[in-house]
Amino acid sequence: MTVNTLNRRGFLAAVAGTGGAMLVPGTLGATLLSLSACGSAEQPKLGPGLKPDPNGIVDLPEGFTYKVISMAGEIMSDGLEVPEYHDGMGAFEGPDGETILVRNHEMPLFFPKDPPSPVPDMAYDPASAGGTTTIWLDGDLNVLKHHLSLTGTIRNCSGGITPWGTWVSCEEAGYDGWEMGKRHGYAFEVDPMNPLMRIEPIKAMGRFNHEAIAVDGSGVVYETEDNTEGCFYRYIPRTGGRLMEGGTLQALAFTNGRKHTTDEPLEPGRAYACDWVTIDEPDPDENTVAEDAQTKGAAIFVRGEGIVTAPDGIYFSCTSGGRESLGQIFKYIPGSTPDEGGQVMLVFEATVAGALEMPDNIVMSPWGDLIICEDCDQDSQRLVGLTPDGRLYHIAGTTISEWAGACFSADGRTLFANIQKDPGRTIAIRGPWQSLRA
Template structure:
């Protein structure tokens, strides 16, 4: 996510992927695949190759695919409120009667010194702020059953991630002026997709910084990326598993060889680097200084950490402007044998050629095992790109309206949901013969 007002947050999680057929196929070869792409600078492909132009000018798709607009900014929801704009990170959940439930972030821009006020101030964390989340319930035919505000009073809700216990963690990327608000911002908030709108307090122990995305490992540890040119990579160990709000320990990653910068000090692709974790003493600082405390203890800088996804062989995360060319890196973190162990970090991709596989942003593993990449590139058309275990790239969608955000799959794996962030914000459901793209 860029540090500008029209940012994308591509969700780093897939609903239902853990139990989907073939879900474990991709990670076993993912690192090798990315390394091969890095070595050659990435395969060059024509922008939007294989896509059929949309006569409506909204979403180009492969042959045989279709989209449906589920929700658009300005429409009236079931609760009588208008759908906010700036659609961003999103997660999909299975409802109690088989419904698909989407929880969607809204990265509402900050108009300093005051954000537009919350439409429901009594339920707002900060009544002066209008960011938050909306929840959409869908039936099998993708008809909206109900649609309502589910978090309000936050700022620039960017990405986040789903948890194994069925909640959505919505993250504030407060930006520069977000630190000037009267009430503190820059936190993570946990939203239950089954709940109506309620007042939700921030999880301050998870840290106050420019949050981007989160992913949870099998032990319940939460990993967090920081969208900052001098950001760090964090983990949060809850005191009680699955209960983030009950407190825990926040730590930042440190290399044992003394390496302080993952771009300025080049890393050899494919080589594992040992790491450990340093504990943050003040997770809720007065100013945007959390990374400075981490770095004073030796924590390494990751340049604009963004998407993150949990895989059976570790966690993969992106740095959108990392690398010598400043056009993107993908790292793999391999946890140690216990919560106290340090683990290893491996650089598995570094973009070197503009226009190839450039500026990987948020990433997700599809239910059939492919990696889905959101490129935060400077090209006119924004794309969703798939990557097979064999190293084949394919284009899923393209638009020239605005950036893509919030890509996630339905629990049954048949539908890809994604947001066109603005002008106006739209949530699309994409369906088609997915197997034909991998051919």
Template sequence: MRLGRRSFTFGLTSLAFSGLALSGCAASRGSATALSEGYGPLREDPAGLLDLPPGFSYRVISSFGDPMDDGLRVPDRCDGMGAFDLGGGKVALVRNHELKPHHGDTGAFADAIARAGEGAGYDRGADGVWLPGGTTTLVYDLASGRVERQHLSLVGTIRNCAGGVTPWGSWLTCEEDVSRAGDGLGRDHGWVFEVPATAPGRVDAVPLRDLGRFNHEAAAVDPRTGIVYLTEDRDDSLFYRFLPLVPGQLARGGKLQALAFVDPALGSDSRNWSEVVLGVGQWADARWIDLDGTDSPDDDLRKRGNAAGAVRFARGEGIHYGDGEFYFCCTSGGAAKLSQIMRYRPSTFEGRAEEREAPGRLQLFVESTDGAMLNFGDNIVVAPHGHLYVCEDQYTAIVDNHLRGVTPEGRVYPFARLRVQTEPAGACFSPDGSTMFVNAYSPGKTLAITGPWGRFPG
């Protein structure tokens, strides 16, 4: 598998976190309520959008309804997003839009229905118009702070929630929907699609069927092996890995598996809802179960996997790779059902027969016991300076969502507060580490945040 400059930079970013995290493993034990002051108190935003610590600022670079360069408009419901190095200080952002079939009036074609038949797509509704879910791509100049171009890059899908960057320069966009063909839909949904970051227009929407059909949330790739790790947004979800036949060429197929515990005394439930299975900081050896019938027409893949011994997780959400390990959120995990952050460290022999003797390991890294600590963690990213950042997505009539930072010792702090009634989503960093990009979900906006990253007083 060939790794370019983007993946090399990403590996350095991840290494910073991994090294710090390893040194903080012992400190994270029993630190489920540990809080940090972070960068200091958040300052109230005069524009009423995003409160940030002293020294940080943001600019809105793209908004729902803005005209795009392809004659369409920026769709709403901006969710997962990935950043890619284009060289020369330019960054490509591939951004999900979590739109359902009835959201056509907030999709890219709302002001250009006559053009709905042009270009590539996956599935059309009963009216013949492409389903509005998909992705847009932005080219952003870090020096000028301007978007040079934005266009629709994938269309015809449903509820593109999260996803993940690949080391070979593409975005894996995931459908959080398992609708079947019929009732106005021409094709089955519940797939992962691949969008090259440099694609100048819409790409052919080819479902990566061997990655499974389920209520997908996010994906992350180990650049050393090409193995893809996948989360599922269900209360009884599984944690999956995909072993590709050819690393970097996912459409050529492979094998889908689900994580289980080696120790039978741990059972098959990591949620800690009724009893503590994993304590904060505790590690457990992992094994992987082969799955069959992964096209899952009855949406029962997770149930069949659990019956075979695979571990249940409480709504797997965002996942991100740090050098040598993965971090993923379980939105409703823990006794308080407020959030868990899991860490998976692959085996030296990951995906090979030898891993039985030296298995990968799963750790409960953080478990929230209070909404003021972490409240329904969703998207997650590893920052270049060595902290995690988690986007909250609360499920209450009135929300008070934050971006929460997590130190390598498992201490949580508020980094930003979204002042509008929606969720922050899609947090990711420019390859040079200077800028965090994040979305306000709806009405959709994409923000670029700059400041003294890494000069952490707390």
């Protein structure tokens, strides 16, 4: 099975035919410096404007279309309702060319109407209704089947795909998550090819306020933590591709002793040497993983959220980091071996509200740009593209709720994303992608 493999050759050929110019992936960290320290006078111009949607759902650039693939409350193939709170999502290629989406549901806690799991016999915790759903689509974006694939978890915010073809769904347990009857705050591995199964947590990956994960070519898993005093983690499995068999959880520390990436700002574009400290107890009784890591010298990253693997490193967002609390994007460059600490670089910091702020989920596009889901205070939430040479462009906007779960189909034609709630919707967007960067 091919996992979100992007058809770059075909896309670049199509762009070349229109006279456009594309930059290959792998140069983001070296070329986004103009954004990192910009003031209002230097803020790069945004790309093409968005045309208002007469249906009031998704505003798009000229020539683009969208389709609502799935909406909360609809009845799935298994007879269950589509849950609310659509969040992180991954795209996979099926055995016959289908697109398979695995979608998180960030079900909140302790509201009077919160239901238990709809399938308690298959639930990790029968008292919890969070989890994932799986959608199979044909080439025309018709739903072939749609079913629950993980249940009994809480606040499944984001996660990430693995090179071996699975989706890791992460619980953003929050503070209330430590008051549940059963332990929460874990990562769970979901196979997109399987029906609903009872899945156990990967406890060695840590028990904390998980957000998202990305896996590098060596099989090391990088993890973000949505916590104002959180850390940036990596999990080194004992056996590559077998996360349940245990491993080592570590947190990033700067070799120069820097303890906070907002209070002690990084110079944009400069690579800082780092090391990793080992977490002695990855599955504590209380929410102490970050605190314990910081006593060993680990640095604070303010509300780590989206993360993605790229040819030149691991990019991750800090939604409210930076001197204006509007968000940052970092790049981690691994060492040649796990024993080498690597380097960290600040490649973007939002300083002016309204251009790009509060970056959440991120994904690398087939043409080498970061595609960013905003979770901001503006009237319209947007999907924003960020080019290697520091230009921003709008892909979509909505006034309904935040965007989440952006991912591309295997052929690169379709961008999928979620409008989180009121009600939650999964959207498929198609159009002349090259026109956005003309």
